[in-house]
Amino acid sequence: MAKTALITGASKRVGKAMVLHLARQGWNIAIHYNSSDVEAKLLQEELAKDYPNQQFGVFKADLNNASEVEMLIPEVVKTMHRFDLLINNASLFEPAILGKTSTEFLDQQMNVNFRAPFILTRNFAQTVQSGVIVNIVDTRIVNNQSGFAAYSISKKALWELTKMAALEFGPEIRVNAIAPGLTLPPNDKGEDYLMKLAERIAMKRPGGLDPILKSLDYILNNDYLTGQLLFCDGGENLGQPN
Numbered sequence: 721m722a723k724t725a726l727i728t729g730a731s732k733r734v735g736k737a738m739v740l741h742l743a744r745q746g747w748n749i750a751i752h753y754n755s756s757d758v759e760a761k762l763l764q765e766e767l768a769k770d771y772p773n774q775q776f777g778v779f780k781a782d783l784n785n786a787s788e789v790e791m792l793i794p795e796v797v798k799t800m801h802r803f804d805l806l807i808n809n810a811s812l813f814e815p816a817i818l819g820k821t822s823t824e825f826l827d828q829q830m831n832v833n834f835r836a837p838f839i840l841t842r843n844f845a846q847t848v849q850s851g852v853i854v855n856i857v858d859t860r861i862v863n864n865q866s867g868f869a870a871y872s873i874s875k876k877a878l879w880e881l882t883k884m885a886a887l888e889f890g891p892e893i894r895v896n897a898i899a900p901g902l903t904l905p906p907n908d909k910g911e912d913y914l915m916k917l918a919e920r921i922a923m924k925r926p927g928g929l930d931p932i933l934k935s936l937d938y939i940l941n942n943d944y945l946t947g948q949l950l951f952c953d954g955g956e957n958l959g960q961p962n
Contacts, residue, residue, distance in 0.1 A: 722774055724800045726750040726793070728783065728836070729810025731760040733904055734856065737929045738807060738936060743767050748775040750796045750803075752810065754782050775800060783810055783836035784828055793843040804851040805940070806844045808837035808878070811856070811871070818869045826870045833874035834881070841885050841895070850892040854939055855882050856932075859901040859953035879949060886947030894946040896939045901953025902926040922955030 725742050729735040730751040736759075739749050749767065753760035760778045767776040777799050781788040797803055811833045816825060841853055858875045860868065879897055886895040902914045903926065914926040931952035939945060951957050 721802065722746050722748050723804040724748040724750065724775070724796075724802050725805035725807060726752060726779075726796050726803065726840075727807040727809055728752040728840070729754075731756040731763055734900070734929065734932060735807075735809045736763060737933065738809065739763065739767070741933045741936070742805075743771055743774065743776070746771075746774065747805075748800060748802075749777075750800055751776065751778045752792065753778065753780055754810075783832045786831070786835065786839065789836045789839045790843070793840060793847055797847060803844075803848050806840060806848075806851070806853045807856070807936075808840060808853070809856045810836070811875075813868065813871055815868050816870060817866045821870050829870035830874050830877070833871065834877045837878055838881055841881065845885070845889045845893055851894075852940060853882075853885065853893060853895040854936060855879070855895070855897040857882075857897045857899045857949070859899045859951060859956045861899065862957045863959075882949070883947050890946055894939075894943070896945060896947065897949045898932060898935045898939070899949055899951045899953060899957070900927070900932055901951070901956040903929060903932065903952075918954070920960045921953070922958060922961060925954065927952055927954050 725747050727735050727738055730739050731753045743749055751760050764776045764778050779795055781792045783789055812829050855878050857879045860872045861876045861879050882895050882897040902918055905913045918925050935950040935952050
């Protein structure tokens with residue numbers, strides 16, 4: 721029987737790449753979205769056409785709204801029945817140093833990037849009771865630069881949640897994290913933007929999506945791996961070379 725994955729923020733960018741990657745491997749996919757209604761439904765139609773023997777559902781939830789997050793897993797279970805993998809991918813990535821971070825801005829970043837994964841992780845453990853959770857964090861969690869202060873703090877918290885959940889919910893549930901680095905340029909930037917940033921990291925080039933997908937495969941295929949963080953950042957977490 722095919723396994724089922726719920727991926728948050730699944731209609732575009734990294735989330736969409738993971739959807740397509742798992743679909744090719746025979747997974748059923750619960751496609752979560754918030755505002756990307758058209759993209760999510762087009763993706764669902766594309767997948768249903770390419771993989772007619774698999775199941776693809778779309779699920780709307782505002783991850784800044786706790787009550788909507790609380791309903792997400794029950795709705796996925798009701799519709800998809802079997803449920804084996806939760807990928808907490810969706811996030812808000814917006815700049816502000818500590819001194820310029822308003823309380824409202826902090827709440828939004830923490831709600832989407834940390835509170836929603838916390839609720840989904842807890843509910844997965846209570847409702848599904850076995851399987852795998854993968855949290856998408858960020859290579860920024862190893863430094864203390866404050867250009868994206870609220871975002872970075874939320875991702876640091878998500879990594880700590882990963883370790884706590886792995887310890888509490890094992891052996892039935894494995895929980896691991898992936899920390900991407902230079903993956904895709906912002907929507908308003910080109911590939912040259914990433915190439916410029918990559919001059920300061922060990923591998924001297926952006927990674928693209930492939931390292932994330934390979935890391936996801938590694939987590940899924942290694943059933944003794946839990947509480948671990950895989951850096952997909954070309955050595956960015958090591959700091960800048962001399």
